[in-house]
Amino acid sequence: MRKTTYILPAIVIAVAIFLSSLFIVDEREKALVLQFGRVVSVKEDPGLAFKIPLIQEVARYDDRILSLDVDPLEVTPLDDRRLVVDAFARYRIADVNRFREATGASGDTSVRMASARLDSILRAQTREVLGSVTSDDILSSDRAALMVRIRDGAVGQAQALGLQVIDVRLKRTDLPTQNLEATFERMRAEREREATDERARGNEAAQRVRAQADRTVVELTSEAQREAEIIRGEADATRNGVFAEAFGQDEEFFEFYRSLNAYRAALRGENSSMVISPNGEFFDYLRSPTGGRPAPTPGAPRPEAEVQAEEAAELEAAQQALEATEQATETEEESDTAVDNEEVNEVEDAEEGVND
Incomplete structure (x- = not known):
């Protein structure tokens, strides 16, 4: 009985000492075995390890x-x-x-x-x-x-x-907070300078294009005007030739016809006012059928057949002069219209060239 009393505590103490000598090293850590503060061994592998109870201790460190x-x-x-x-x-x-x-x-x-x-x-x-x-x-x-x-x-x-x-x-x-504003201002100034340079280069290019376009317009307009003057001169020469031919056939009738056209143009309006002498040449055909010219001197009576033939010849000459005058007028209008159309076409071509 007395032996049993001593054996059981001894077993308990032995088991306690054995268990205290065991320690487990986790896979997430490493361990040092210390004896009186001095490193005795290093346990880096996970698993069961041993130490001397009461003398040695374990220091664990994270291995993650x-x-x-x-x-x-x-x-x-x-x-x-x-x-x-x-x-x-x-x-x-x-x-x-x-x-x-x-x-x-x-x-x-x-x-x-x-x-x-x-x-x-x-x-x-x-x-x-x-x-x-x-x-x-x-x-x-x-x-x-x-x-x-x-x-x-x-x-x-x-x-x-x-x-x-x-x-x-x-x-x-x-950037530091105190430097942000200064940095932003510097960046803003650099961007504004670049934008100003780009605008200046764009304005310079635009001025060159505009100057070239203006010069092209002037050249084309001058050429069109020169050609128009040539065409107008040719038309005037044709008109003058027709007028000269008409004058040569019957000058008196032509003057009478021109006076009638002048009266029609001057007296077209209902309230037309004219400041002119009533004795001027403008009103010659209103005062006298002969336009102020002396009437022909009566001579010996001529045969009726001769008078009728002369009147028919005068009427035919008057009709020819009238047709020649109308033809000259139409020729002048056509030439003016052609000149105007050509000038318009030249200007349109110049504008299209500038737009391109």
Whole structure:
């Protein structure tokens, strides 16, 4: 009975000591076995592991990929245009032994301390890399190469902390708030200057086209007027020839006919007023059938047949003179119409050429 009393507690104590010597390493973590604060072994593989109870302890560290958001920082590229850059990084604990030596802690505390140290490293590398290029390079497609340079520069310093920097990305690149208005004003001024230059070039081209068009119009109009004067001169010559032929047949009748046309044109209106001497030549045929000419002297009576033949000849000559006069008038009107039509056609052709 006395042996049973001692055996049971011994078994319980032995089981407790055995269980306390076992610990499990999760697949998402790594572990250090410490003895009096000194690292005895490193457990990187997941599974069951052993330690000496009461003497050794286990420090666990996260083996997953961790994220770090770098606080926004202001950088000054080569062109002195200050930019506000926001970045983030992906990293993991690669060497837990060195990581413990660098941070002196374990768990979440060690991660916070390592993140603060890594943040300082990344900020310094970001300023160094972005300060060696222009703002256009930062905002262009070359920024991918710049991010690689930042990561490569931070890798060496992060290894001293037992960290592996996997990736660094620039999330946002903006102008400082105090510089936005000045930048917008500068951009607006540049666009206005470009617009003014474009308008000036357009006005210059328009002036050249307009001057060329005006010169073309003047040349075509002058040519049309010259040809019109030639045609008008030829028509006048034809008309004068017809008039001369008509005059030669019966001058007295032609003068009478012209006077009648003048009376018709002058006295056409009902309220026509004329300031002219009543004894002027204009009214000769109104005062006398012979137009102021002396009447023929009566001679010996001629035979009736001779008188009728002479009257018939005079009537025929008058009709021929009338037809010649009407033909001359029609010829003059046709020539004027042809000249006017040709001038209109020339001007229309000139306008079409200008529009083209």
